[in-house]
Amino acid sequence: MDKVWPTAHRGPAANPAAAPRGADLAREALRAARAAAAGRAAGSGGRTHSVTGRGRRRRRWSGPGPDDRDPQPFGRLVSRVAMDRGWxxxxxxxxxxxxxxxxxxxxxxxxxxxxxxxxxxxxxxxxxxxxxxxxxxxxxxxxxxxxxxxxxxxxxxxxxxGPAGPSWRRGPRHIRGRGPRDTYG
Structure with missing residues (x-):
């Protein structure tokens, strides 16, 4: 007598028509990526950063004017970090x-x-x-x-x-007072 396993235990190999393959798998992944991108665009207030599309057009190069993406002198970067961190x-x-x-x-x-x-x-x-x-x-x-x-x-x-005067303390034991100067007269 043949045992019949429930479909949850069979996996995709048991039912080859249920699992997507090849081009179907690629189409499904593309559809999921487009849905995720649309969700992110809706969350950012409708702004899109794509080069082609409905939103603003984003430049790919810095152009003739200065830009944050241009190479910066090291001193300017260090001073900017110091200002940001309060140093x-x-x-x-x-x-x-x-x-x-x-x-x-x-x-x-x-x-x-x-x-x-x-x-x-x-x-x-x-x-x-x-x-x-x-x-x-x-x-x-x-x-x-x-x-x-x-x-x-x-x-x-x-x-x-001014310069500090000489210390007359030598060793761990000493007596309070002016030191050897008090015997000079």
């Missing part, structure tokens, strides 16, 4: 600190070091007290140079710090 204040701080010799000149840069730039206040450390005094007198000229090079409101004040 610009940090980059201008790094510009002032990194390009210090070019901004103020080699004479001044040899005798002072920029320490920090916070809230538009640039902190400089001079190599001697004489240079600290000299930098305080040149403060207006330095502010003018920096404003011309990096922008008017990047650096508004300059604080000059």
């Amino acid at each position: 610009s204040p940090r980059l201008t701080d790094a510009t002032v600190l990194g390009r210090w010799p070019q901004l103020v000149g080699p004479d001044i840069a040899d005798h002072c070091t920029p320490i920090s730039l916070r809230d538009a206040e640039l902190t400089l450390q001079a190599e001697s007290t004489a240079w600290a005094t000299q930098l305080r007198t040149l403060q207006r000229q330095l502010l003018a140079r920096l404003a011309a090079a990096v922008g008017p409101d990047i650096v508004r004040r300059i604080r000059v710090v």
Whole structure:
């Protein structure tokens, strides 16, 4: 006695007329792709981006004018990314600190070091007290140079710090006080 299997277990090989083949399979796939594209066009407010069709005609080349698809200089792309992500204040701080010799000149840069730039206040450390005094007198000229090079409101004040005195602390144990200087008389 032959067993009769239900049609769900037979698969397409059991009923060859039910499964699409060859050209029928290709027509079915094309019909599904057209239906999906029509659904996307209806969801975008009726705008189509095809070159041939009812909607706007999209250019395939950038033409003689500038376009976003044109090759861009690397510096412009980096500055655009920095603006989009909010990195610009940090980059201008790094510009002032990194390009210090070019901004103020080699004479001044040899005798002072920029320490920090916070809230538009640039902190400089001079190599001697004489240079600290000299930098305080040149403060207006330095502010003018920096404003011309990096922008008017990047650096508004300059604080000059003299050299640090020697530390007399040696080792893990020490006694509070002036150190060896108090025995000099």
